[in-house]
Amino acid sequence: MARHWTAADVPDLHGRTAVITGGNTGLGFQTAQVLAVRGATVVLACRDPQRAAAAATQIGDTPLRRTVDIVHVDLASQASVREAAGRLRARHPRIDLLINNAGALMPRRSTSEDGFDLTLATNHLGPFAFTGLLLGAMLAVPDARVVTVSSIGHRYGAGTINFDDLHFSDAPEPRGPDRPAYFQSKLANLLFTYELQRRLTAAGAGTIAVAAHPGNARTEFGRALSPVARALMSPRARPLTWWLMQSPEVAALAVLRAATDPEARGGDFFGPPGRFQFTGHPVKVDSSAASHDEAAQRRLWAESERLTGVTFPIPAQLQRSG
Template identity: 35%
Template sequence: MLLLTIISWIVSIALKLFFFLVLLLVALILGYRFFYEPVKGVCVCKRDLKGRTVLVTGGNSGIGLETARDLAKRGAKVIIACRDAKKSEDAVTDIINSTQNSKVKFKQLDLSKFESIRRFAKEFNETEERLDILVNNAGCAGVKKKPTEDGIDTVMQVNYFGPFLLTHLLLDKLKASSPSRIVIVSSYAHVMARLNVEDLKGLKTKGYWTRYANSKLCNVLWAKALAKHLTNGVTANVLHPGVVKTDIFKRLPDVYRDIVLKIITLVFKTAKEGAQTTIHLCVAPELVNATGGYYRDCKPEKVSSVVTEELVDKVWEESLKIIQN
């Protein structure tokens, strides 16, 4: 009898703790939405992009898909670069059908493999006449700690080093097409980063969220470094799209994923809404010479106080060493 009472008490405490944690999660997410993202910015620019070529990584779903669709609607030649061929071919058909722009195609790219990136860039540089806008949109979340074949943590490679290498290899094409733009999708999560430049590959960094935040901080630092080093009519800006219901959450554990997606469905952005700041940075005429900025809801935003000139330079130099090894 005593044992049953103890078990019942433990179960009761566990249930109360579980519901408390769920309520706390709801409160935190709602607080974030209404205090940090009280509005949903919309790109109002109607600029035509006929004759322009755009490359969107991760353009087969979510924010990337809606970005590619909008730019195709403006008449651009749009190339979506993704890993999943079947899903990407379906996305191309969807974009063409919804925009009546037949100049949309797919090229295979796996950002978790430097060899794939180098092969992609070589083919792109040989076959494409120009590159006016490069949207580094692809990213991952909820991935377990695992090194890639290049010896880099998967989250750090897909979210940062892969796009870094891709952009580095396409710079000559961007310069030749100037004025051109590099747009990098980051996150407000960069303010929670605890980056150790000595472990930029992330192999010693513990905790998924720390690795994710570090990768997003690197995106911000990278945009500022590009702004310092590019003087040939190529601009680079970075953005926080908002918390958006996309496939990026699909790898979270079931119990967390279901709760997070239910809440996000109610209060956060759709993929189309989440793509607005990306689109704004791609097309807004007033940003033709703007570079090194961080944007949210189509407006400039302050970055974390850890973003200093010294850190920008250190991460840039170390990143170049890593991609060249």
């Protein structure tokens, strides 16, 4: 039987800088903690400065005294994304890892300050713009990686991107949490990853784009869910739901493997094994057929550029860095 991939498999990361969105809690915190223990300079890019500061203190306040930086970013705001990216590039001209971890399941449908569906803005358009604005600090870095955290939910709902109503303007208001928008945004994460990798490959870049999903994890992420769903996610329910839910420490391993496994290749997707991919130590997994639709990948990319005003001039950047 094959040995499980664990945090002990994360290689030495001294001299490398890792930026992780939403690194102050849940999977992001667990990921950031392991990266710091392995020697990386970790930058927590978070919406809540106080919680980010508390997380940075907890990560750094060990005998190892790891370096932890903080930058404020609200991924739902394009202005905040641009400001945060500018500060990051000024303080960290070299970035080895960008982990697009932050995401949200909204309790109700709403609109961002830019007029976008709030779920799409937070889970896709913000990370898309953030990546484009930081990529210039990564292209000349050996084995740099963009890791985007998707979900098994990318298979659910309609299972496709509704380009005719990307912001759900004409869709009925959902009863309870806005799952349709969430599922679409998680599919968008994969379409983005695969299109980014294709462009990086075409440009001859050493930077790669990889994706991961954590399965079902017991974290604060489910706070928008129903009381019954939250009860199932509680650690107290573990004797009944061990097959359905897993700890943040194990769930974060898929992200860590995508970010650090030397065997990972551009376009790989890591998550728990098995038919349902709910729990377990990470392996390379398949995503839905819809996520591999190249026409949808290109269309979403073009629409994301139009909405955010951010482009990825990868060949030009490579020429300048060379």
